[in-house]
Amino acid sequence: MDSIRKISMFPLLRFLSSEDHGMPTGYDHLVIIGNGAVKNGWEPVLKTLREHGWRSSEFQSPLFKKPTQFNAAHCLSIISFVFRMLRNAFFKDPSRIDFLSVIQEINEFKEELCKNFKEAEKEKSISLRSDLAEIIKKIGINNSSLNTGYITLNWDELLWSRCEEFPNLIQLHGRVGLPYSLIFPTELSIDENIIEVLQKKKVYDISSEQHRMLGKNNIYSELSRNHYWALNWFENVKKLFIWGVNFNEYDCELNSILFVMKNVSLNEIYVLDTQCSNRVDFLSKIMNFDITKFKCIQVNDL
Template sequence: MKKNRVALLIGAGAVENAWTPVIKAIKEFMHIETTPDGANFIFANFIYMLRIYAAMGDGEPRAPIMLDISKRNTYFLKEAVAEHLRIAQENNEIKARPALKRILEKFVISDDNDFGFATTNWDKTTDEIIDQEVKRFGITNPPTVFHIHGHMNDCNSLYLPSEFAEETFRTREESKKIGQLHIEGFQFFMEATHIILYGISLDPLDAELSQMLRSACNFDHLKEVTIINLENEKHRVSERVRLLFFPRNRNIKVNFIDASTI
């Protein structure tokens, strides 16, 4: 009997206090108080300035200097974020929400399923829970959790909001390497019969992720998408998932589950 292929994609909503260390890092680095929305605004601005200075090229004498300064500032900001995430995880200030274990047991781990995992999170709190739960079910070689946006152990790998693989401020070799990693990491999603989105908002700043999911939705073997989020996110996230099916408008079953009820 052919197995279902279940792909679980995890976002910041799956982690308690996910934004707290990021906000602390921004305060330390920029000496300003902000919010998660403000953090996204700041990150996107850093990426925009990198693009602008890279695009100027030789037409503006100061452009190479300003690009170098912007690259260094972005690196130091990422370094601060990674360090605060590591500290927060070591001190259990951030941790996977209890619902993750129940989601794995109810929807993912089964003899009837092949399964794979990906996350947009920079921390590794959900990785630890997934590893523990999969092994608890007797699977000795659990699949690796693919970090779409990089992870805290390599601050250079951190993807910031609005960033994507093909950037003008990267070398061709860097872009090719990142693009290849994304293709390999998302291969399971392209083959999935059921995609589960937990704590994911499909933010417009992450158009690259949305396009990856849209590509998966265009394959005929995908039959079902389950959104697990808070009830107040239902309309917004469900609408964004529906738009992933355009232009084919395939008859894919879409479920919404309030994360607080699991």
């Protein structure tokens, strides 16, 4: 690592910097990492869904009794929907404190989820499927700390804990070290920023304790910073690598960035996925890029 540069740290973002270089606007190479790149990546989620023991009637359906890897994201999106629905209802009528018990239970679920992820990382029951540096090396790219950035969509801290290997990193959906930072499937960080603005303007007459229960617990500015700099990194990259991302209706935060990004320097997009052709078809449309810029790579072939 360049001895001149130090690592500037934020709760959900870090990067190599120096006195001559502030926050980087982007890198030649950018690697996007989804849950498909993690071995047993859904296990902490499934464990939490199975063991939480929901008290609220909203979560008594068979879907929550026997969750699977194929419907776990749907379960999380329902949890998010219920949270936002009750939060908005409470904002409209703060006398309805009965809504807060369900909201508090969802917050407890998030705490348990983060605890299970931390235990899985400690026990090494979840891990990156392959050595990331080796994958990039085999593709023929120089994995220099100075020209490569990483954006992970995962909540785990498998990359965050390896600061020397991955110094330039954005945890786009939050991380388990900060339970209130988690962005659930179908959620957008902008929604949380709006809540913060309205609270500062005293639009909602609620207590600070209630605000902490209903929001992201003073992490709003970090979520906004995440989104802003992720967009900058996307718009300045020359070679983009996408590993293990489904690109379905649950990936709202990432899809929103890809839809609005404008990049004239992006030459190649490598998609590392067992269903590569399906991902390429979707990406070429949402990014409005010619399909010839995409290169399909089967991870198993590496």
